[in-house]
Amino acid sequence: MKTLLLLSGLVILGASVPTPAPVPVTVPGPTYHAFCRTLWLFASTCGEVSTRLVQQIQAFNPMLGCEKCHYTLVSGTPLGIHANHTSTDGLTAENLTFALSATVMTAGCRVTAQSTSMGFTSLLDYGLNYCNLYDLLSASGLASGPGFMEITNEWACLGYGLATCKV
Numbered sequence: 769m770k771t772l773l774l775l776s777g778l779v780i781l782g783a784s785v786p787t788p789a790p791v792p793v794t795v796p797g798p799t800y801h802a803f804c805r806t807l808w809l810f811a812s813t814c815g816e817v818s819t820r821l822v823q824q825i826q827a828f829n830p831m832l833g834c835e836k837c838h839y840t841l842v843s844g845t846p847l848g849i850h851a852n853h854t855s856t857d858g859l860t861a862e863n864l865t866f867a868l869s870a871t872v873m874t875a876g877c878r879v880t881a882q883s884t885s886m887g888f889t890s891l892l893d894y895g896l897n898y899c900n901l902y903d904l905l906s907a908s909g910l911a912s913g914p915g916f917m918e919i920t921n922e923w924a925c926l927g928y929g930l931a932t933c934k935v
């Protein structure tokens with residue numbers, strides 16, 4: 769039985785609590801998956817927001833060899849986008865998901881964006897996961913689009929506030 773705790777931007781996936789054993793046994797330690805979850809609001813349709821995010825992810829494909837080309841599109845629809853991000857040295861890999869839903873009152877779109885470190889990372893990811901999301905937002909022009917708002921905090925998004933993303 770896995771336990772899942774949400775704690776200050778960390779998912780701690782552990783095995784069941786080991787019962788004390790008379791002989792010391794090596795129990796694999798918990799793995800810490802740093803993540804950033806953030807909420808974006810736009811005064812544009814989800815179709816438009818989705819298209820721009822997908823186009824930006826494709827424009828940052830490693831095959832193109834540009835500076836920020838570390839993103840691979842896994843799937844993209846107006847309701848949800850999945851992408852991978854891998855550092856140049858291949859040492860870090862993150863899983864990016866975007867869930868889009870229309871806001872009825874303002875004919876806008878709300879997006880729950882999350883970047884999750886797949887492997888072990890230090891408790892402080894220096895804004896890596898936040899910047900994975902922010903770099904797409906910024907490069908696609910969505911950050912300066914109509915009605916843009918971001919809602920997150922240090923608890924939902926590790927490194928938020930510390931992060932200085934190179935744009």
Ligand SMILES: *[C@@H]1O[C@H](CO)[C@@H](O)[C@H](O)[C@H]1NC(C)=O
Nearest residue numbers: 840841842851852861863886
């Ligand atoms: C994305 O990452 C997952 C997990 O590492 C991998 O299984 C999958 O093949 C990757 N997809 C693409 C399109 O790179």
Ligand SMILES: *[C@@H]1O[C@H](CO)[C@@H](O)[C@H](O)[C@H]1NC(C)=O
Nearest residue numbers: 863864865866882883884886
């Ligand atoms: C990617 O992250 C999402 C959470 O945003 C999770 O539900 C999904 O299982 C992850 N995918 C992989 C391949 O780990």
